Amino acid sequence: MKERIGVFICHCGRNIAGTVDVEKVAEVISKHPQVVHCETYVYMCSEPGQKLIMDAIRNKGLTAVVVAACSTTIHYETFARVVEADGLNRYKLEIANIREQCSWIHINRKEATEKAIRIVLASIAKVSMDEPLYPIKAKVTRKCLVIGGGIAGITAALDIANSGIPVVLVEKSPTIGGKMAMLSETFPTLDCAQCILTPKMAEVARHPNVKILTCSEVISVEGYVGNFKVKILKHPRKVDPSKCRLCTLCERVCPVTVPREFDRGLSTRKAIYIPFPQAVPSAYVVDEEHCTKCGLCVKVCPTKAINLDEKEEIIEEEVGAIIVATGYDLYPGEKLREYGYGVYKDVIDSLQFERLLSSGGPTKGQILRPSDKKPVKRIVFIQCAGSRDDNHLKYCSKICCMYTAKHALLFKERVHDGEVTIFYIDIRAAGKGYEEFIKRVQEEFEVNYIRGKVSKVYRDKNGDMVVIGVDTLSGQKVTVRADLVVLALGIIPQLDRDLASMIKIPVDEYGFAQEVHPKLRPVECVTSGVFVCGAVQGPKDISETVTQASAAAAKVIELLTQEYITHEPTIAEVDKDLCSGCRICIAVCPYGAIEIVEGKAKINEVLCEGCGACVVACPSSAIKLRNYTDSQLINMVKAALTGV
């Protein structure tokens, strides 16, 4: 079909007409074979200007429109509505920017006019080959999957559930609560961690919109934004939570004793156990790995809650969005040989120390050293254990300065005459009330901060731990004797590679989940519909984690409260006859939007963002970018170069 193109040239007062001879442009453009109408007006965006366009569309039967005016970003929407009002498709409109990219930057009238003509000609070349397009619509499943039941996952799940959207919360371990449940108090306000966390755990557990799956892992994810299909493997708990009354009879008869994970090995538990008293779900669980199936517990259970033959189960869910909140782990202390972690019982990590401080911990909050249960008087903390170290973690783990100061304070509160030494590289206390907290610890609690690195920790013949380091401020070698040494181990992401590749979340060089943009899209993943929050995205403290979790939840709510996802139709399209199924496009697509179906590339219309990378890469020229085809681009180049 021969196009009937109308070209409307704006003077923009003197902004354009002052430099560009608009009448000359109109004169040249009217000669173009496809242009059936061309006029200029002082303000094309004004009411009368818009009317000129509408009238011409109607009276001259225009099939496409070029408005030569200011930048596309300013008035595209205005003119798109104008052409739509008269029944034209908005994709049959092109804006030729002859203001910002022409009249405003040139002084020479002849040059500017010539350039304006080239710009308009290129736009005509494009619009004549533009196809009418309509927004792509896809349905949205109003349900969200949250992976990870720590404070990040709990917060996100609650926010989403409170907005009326159902949530499936998947947690690998037998209870939700995550690392925060292990903490004694939190900096800088010294709130008791359990006291602020357990109500939230209970709230999420009884929320009608939340389904919690503990002992569970996500094993497959298919689909795309708004329409994910997820498979979850639920390992057998072997205790029915609805029947378990926490009577403890089972654990009393269980003959198997193993270290308790929740106390990080500082105490023991049985093969049938509850991770900690406030666990959610509030029920015992059988540790499959260690259970000998002797059946004693089954016999004593008064409610017949135990079934040692319970099998694993695969649960399928359809969700519209996914939040990854799998949290962190401590850097393996064993890798820091010089500190003797794993060699000496009295060299412990920071989470173990949290357990010692906790009134619900193995020592009921008394600071006793693990080797001989002797009260600790002298304690050394080593900061940056593994962090900011080229041989271990290059990055700063961010939270260790603060929690070590907190540890020092809590220790001194319990042991008034205790001696505390902290080895540090720098003190990083950027946060509300953080600097003041550090100051308080240094001054009021007389903690000895030594700037320097520790080179060796060992036990001498009296049973003392000896810490040798260098004070980098004085240049002196220092030797400190202590009863207990606590390593502020760095934090590492807890993100299974398989899970990451299943959900298509890129990870950075350390394994942290990668957000789309560090500043502007901090909780979104490249895979549309997938969000991240908490320490799996990068080291962060509880306040930041909660903030980020709420942000991720808000993004999910924004997505899932739409009835349909609408998507720009200017995306890539495959010509099946030309496609050879070579898969090159799959490798270049940053969105994972292409798959091979019956030997041919197929583009997921919702995932494709229209970048055109595949178009350029396709060796058979089988892919085109709608309204940015190769011929369009080449014709634009030709038109622009031909000029007057």
Next chain:
Amino acid sequence: MYEPKIIAFLCRWCASAAADLAGVSRLSYPANIIPIVVPCSGRVDPRAIIEAFLNGADGVLIGGCHTPNDCHYISGNFKAFKRIHILKKLLKQFGIEPERIRLEWISATEATKLVQVTKDFVETIRKLGPLAR
């Protein structure tokens, strides 16, 4: 004086936005530069560059978002970088000076960089003279 013709493929999100900003700030640069806005520098097909040379361009500028993080489509800028690197080598084989192609990362705020790059590029091409076809 010889006035070269230069096609500038500007990505919509950064380089073209920088050109808009240059306009708003009334920074002037040579009119030899004819802008063609593309979705992303990764959309610039080497064929389009060759067509530009065949149809009278003396130089081609490609403006994209900064590496590593700025490309609106994540990695289009890296793809452009690789493709243009190869294209330059290829053109050299055909006797076309690789300096006639220039790839620059210009963020939406770097209007001054755009101005400096375009001025400099026009000078380079002027020195090289018209492309012998």
